[in-house]
Amino acid sequence: MIAERKRFFAAQRAAEQRSKPPTKTQMSNRMCTYLKNIGGYKHNQLKGKSYEEIQKLFDKTYKQVNSFVPMASDDKEKGSEKKAGGSRKKTLAKNRAGEKQSKESYKRQKMEDDAEKEELRAHLDIIPGDDVAVSVESLATKYPIVYWKTRVLSEDKMYYEIIRANRSTKSYKIFTKMLDDFDRQDVLDLYRLVKERFETTNPEGYDKLLWGDLITVFEPSKDDEVWKAQQDYTLISWRLFDSCGIYVLLMDTGIAIHMLVEKTYPLTQETHSRMLSGKLEVDNESEIAFELLRFTRSQIKK
Structure with missing residues (x-):
């Protein structure tokens, strides 16, 4: 009975999500999928591009395809x-x-x-987010990250403050929460800013958490403890943030392992098996989610 209720409400949420106008993330994903399948673009050619840049490539490719007249028959x-x-x-x-x-x-x-x-x-668990539909005109007005601060108010009240070029700010408790709002360029900008700050000093306290997450993403080493202790972890869930091309494994110890979808990390076959035995949580079905599942499955067969 409980399982039937879960399936009913999941189907109801999915139907409501499909009836909403497409969000920024959904529109960008659809155009990227078209560019990959029809225009022959690779993921590396599209990653980090703004919505406006992707739309220009999409419009150009769409026009070429629809104005093409085959000459062979003549x-x-x-x-x-x-x-x-x-x-x-x-x-x-x-x-x-x-x-x-x-x-x-x-x-x-x-x-x-x-x-x-x-x-x-069968390996996807679609969990619609709380994104609101935005007009095409406003999609190109996203401002880059220019600064960040660590705020420690008390032992239980710590957060990261992200500051953009238009002076707007937003606070996040952990790196994973940032990925709900970030695209790939945001992640690259934050990594650059954090790395610049700790070029000559070592991070301490709450700074070490953010620095550790970014190092795991961009500078993985098989000698790091996070990879060597995999057998001691139990995977609770894994989730894809396709707007920035990062997925995260949440372990029972509270550890969150963040990874780029196109990069290979020292995950064991056992960890990959645990990932496929569960379901990949996504905001919506996308080609990047299928690519990640294909890669994970290939690592098990090695």
Whole structure:
């Protein structure tokens, strides 16, 4: 009975989410997926780009695709006019056979892709966020991070204050919470600022937590304790923040391990197995989520 209620409310939340206007993250993900599948772009070519830059690439690619007129058929017709009627019929028959074979091949590939995605969907847990829809005009007005501060009010009241170029500020208790709002460029900016501060000094206290999270993301070493003690952890959940391309493993010890989706880390096969035995939490279904699941599955088969 409880399981049925969970499925009912999950389906209801998913239906409500689908009926909402697309958010900034969703619109960006859709355009990136189109650019990868149709425009031939790689993830590394798109990461860190602003919404405005992605939209320009999308508009250019979309225009090229829809204004394209195939010339092969015209060339074949002109050449066939110089040949006898029998040769022309053979050529057309061969072309039709090739087109039929190409269509059948495409259908088979699409069926295989759809079957694979359906299998991968079983490893996804869609948890809609609280994002509100925003107009296209406002999407390009995001200001870069220019400074950060650590605020320690008491032993139980500590947080990080993020300051952007327009002087707006927002406070976060931990790095994981920042990822709800950050894109890849935000993460890179914060890493640069924190690294600059601790070039000549060692972080202490609450600063060590943020520095440790960023080092794990950008400068992983198999000798770090976080990787060497994997067998002592129990995975509680793992979540993907596709707006910045980072996923996080939450362990029973309270440790959170943050990683870039395109980077390989010293995770054991056992850890990868535990990840797939649970479900990847996502805000919405996306190609980056499927890529992460494919990679995780490949690491188990090694």
